Amino acid sequence: AQTVTQSQPEMSVQEAETVTLSCTYDTSESDYYLFWYKQPPSRQMILVIRQEAYKQQNATENRFSVNFQKAAKSFSLKISDSQLGDAAMYFCAYRSLLNTGNQFYFGTGTSLTVIP
């Protein structure tokens, strides 16, 4: 089974600064999707960004961007110009493109604190 590892249980960043959250995964598949989800204290899981494995170009969504290294099986999230509202748990997730059922594999999460 695929595994997703987030080695940073907690991170903090100064407001307006940049922070990078790490994620690695293990798979034997060549086609898949990777995601970052944000879960604020409201519990709502929010999709932040998505990356298709067949695309070499790193995905970007406003202040959020990823560094996707397929060979290294690494998928980090960079948050630029951090805002107080970015404080949340961030989960990295893997989705097999070949799996027609639902198996989203989630990491254990990184708790991000934004310091005013």
Next chain:
Amino acid sequence: SAVISQKPSRDICQRGTSLTIQCQVDSQVTMMFWYRQQPGQSLTLIATANQGSEATYESGFVIDKFPISRPNLTFSTLTVSNMSPEDSSIYLCSVAQGPANEKLFFGSGTQLSVL
């Protein structure tokens, strides 16, 4: 993306009782799922709610404990039966959308505390 309404948002229950959680989606979706998130933990898939047939349960989860209904393509319920304190968790309804059902969207979750 689909708008997913989940209720109740939280509940405190007594040991041995049951709680039914409802999930309503504003559009028809093929794939609907129930997740559990134990305190400080990641998400664990409980089951896939199948419309018109029995749910597909993941290892470690059984129908007697977590019965699921899916009467149509916009609605599902999860019941947590004969609760114990170990069932205290956040329960999340989710749906998959996109050309390959590759994106997962979530309801706001149900915070369950069992005394």
